Amino acid sequence: MSMSPKSYLHATSGTPLTGNSLCDALDQSATRFPDREAFVFASKLKRQRITFKQLREDVIKLASGLVHLGLKPGERVGIWADNCYEWITSYYAMAYTKLICVRIVIGYNEVYFEHLANKTKIAALIIGPGDQERVLLNVAPELSNKTNKCDVAKLPTLRCVIHLDSESKQGTISYAEVMKIGNEDDLGQVTKLRETVHQDDEMMMLTTSGSTGLPKVVVKSHRCSLEGAHVYGRRFQDIAKTDVCYMSMNLFTHASGDLSTVAGVSQGYRVIVPDSNSDVEFLVSLIREECVSVACLLFSFVLDFLKYGKVDELCQSSLKYVITTGNLVPSEILIKARKILNLYSLLGTTETGFMTINNNPEKFEKTGCPIDHFEIKIIDDNGHIVPRGTVGELCARSPYTMLRYEDDEDKTKSVIDISGWYHTGDMCRLEEDGCIAVVGRKRDIIIKEARNIYPAEVDQVLVRHPKVKLSRTIGVPDERFIEEVCACVCLEKGEEITVDELLQFVRPYLPDFHMPKYILFFDCFPSGPTGKVLIPELEAKAKEMLGM
The missing domain is CATH 3.30.300.30 (ANL, C-terminal domain)
Structure with a gap:
């Protein structure tokens, strides 16, 4: 009697895992490609170009300043800013000093910010200009009459606020000043800390919103962040078959931000970061002028390119393909977009990173096939693997899976079992071609x-x-x-x-x-x-x- 194949896949890979930390990745690229551009931050008014050598030098300066402020390994530092160069330097400076970066979502209100700050026990906050300044002062009115010392009733662990403006504001110290205050002793301490950084060290915390209640806090290591971004960066190069120039509209604070903040550093290619207020006309000109080969766009921008007749211009440019993340929308427009723009979709969760990649225009109702180094299985209510083609819950296991939910052992155990499988709660089926079709949420x-x-x-x-x-x-x-x-x-x-x-x-x-x-x-x-x-x-x- 023949038996149906099980709903299990292991996505083997020709791209080995690196074993690196984020610090290793930056050190290696700064050594190999010192004068190559790492990032270009672009607006209609100016373009800020940063080489790998400059990036590493600025990271070390900022790391020395953070040590000088008295921040200790394992303490949490929040960053609440739009995409900018200072976001990147802050992220890597925390890695070098064994601090844990708490990514705070732009648009959080007072309730969400206070919840996250206290849940993660942030010792310092790096904040950029924007509405988040108003929210911070509503939660911490004490800052309005302080110099640069924190004593905030609602945020008892907060000791320091660093503002990205060139001049410090009340209750804060400026980023520019922190870049200058590190001394030789601080630099020596950074060097010692850097030598002890391991890829399994906790590196960042970011939120994942459920459909109810306040957000959960996901804890990830260097390994979770780097290895997934490295694999995708390698995939970008393989598909583009040319030097990669990557442009992304995704916010750094989002889980998909690693494709911008880490993949390029790991692979040594250039990342173009457009201003968050960019329109279609500007993005098309940026793609053409910067010779962008890979663009990561929200679905709304993909649709705008079609709507405003910009596809022909893109097809005649250096653009090899377009990546879109986070949506599963099987519309005729997206099928058309894939045929014209060479569209790839990536889907996953904050807890696992991107799990699947899909570039088949006839299968947008599916999430695609598992990415390198992922194991996936589909199980029934008793935990048994179901035959292929049968609907069950999707489970995943990989080097990219989160360590835990912060301060919530019960929720962690409810989604990660003793064998390391993350239970997604998605009802799916694994088809004969290896594609995963999402049917719905288990609880829905x-x-x-x-x-x-x-x-x-x-x-x-x-x-x-x-x-x-x-x-x-x-x-x-x-x-x-x-x-x-x-x-x-x-x-x-x-x-x-x-x-x-x-x-x-x-x-x-x-x-x-x-x-x-x-x-x-x-x-x-x-x-x-x-x-x-x-x-x-x-x-x-x-x-x-x-x-x-």
Whole structure:
């Protein structure tokens, strides 16, 4: 009797792991390519060009300043700033001094910032100009009448605030001053600390927003950060078949920021960082003028390139391919984008890093195939590996997986088992071609008359309609079937459509019991500061609209 293959894959690799820390990566690139540009920070007004040699020199200066301020190995330092050169130097200076970088999301309000600062026990905060200054003063009004010493009631562990402005503000010390205050003794201490840095040392903390409550704090090591970025950097070079010039719009504070902050340093290629306010016209000119070969763009920019007729210009440029991260949207527009722009999609989680890569335009409903050094398996409710083609929970194991959730052993144990498998909570199936198809979240299953319905299956059909911008399908109470299907929809700006028209559109693609009983229209969905839809609030609003 023949047995179906198991839903298990190990993505072997011709790219070995490096065994390096972030410090090793920068030291090696600064030695091998001292005069090569490492970063170009570009706005419409100016371009700041940084070589690997200059980057390392500035990192050592800043590291000496951090030691001079009395910061000790293992202490946590928050960085709350938009993409800029100082973000990069701060990140690597923390690595050299064995400090732990806490990446704070731009847009956090007072509640989220205070929660994160106290959860991670930050000893110092590096802050850039922007609305975060207002938020900080609301949480720490004591800073407004201090010089550069911290004594903040709501943030008891905070001892120092470093401001990225050239001049220090009340209650802070300027970044420029920290760059100057390190002395020979401080430099000697940095050298000693650098010699003890190991790739398994804790290096950073970043947040991952759940659909409810305050964000969890993910702890990662040098290994988690570097090895994944190194593998992807190697993949960029293999696909481009040329020297890589990488441009990214992703925020450094996000998990995908490692593709910008680490991959180029590890591989020794140039990274172009556009201003966060860049428009399509500027990005096209930047790609052409800087000879960009690989661009990492949000989906909105991919769509803008198509919408504003810029594809021909891109096709005639140096651009070899486009990477997009974080979305799984199987629309006809994205299939068109892949055919024209050579689009690759990367998907993963904050806890695991990017797990899959997909460049098949006919399979955008799938996440793609596992990336190098990943093991994946699909299991049933009893933990047994299911046959290929069978839906179950996706689990992953790799060198890139987080160490833990900070100060939350129970949550850590709930997602990482004793064998090191991370349980994603995603319901997937592994197909014969090795691609992973996402069906939905484990907890999002709608059970209608004893039948399981995965919301993503309905959403993936609805977003194909050209007038539909976003769709989130939820379950709502039903007297007969216990639960019914309710599709919550946001339309493109200025568009109108009736419920009947949408139902006619989706009917050919969905089984009868998947058909939404209700379709509700929203201007926007309730979301947290990172943009993730808050499902409980959406469910409550939907019930209110339905009079339940």
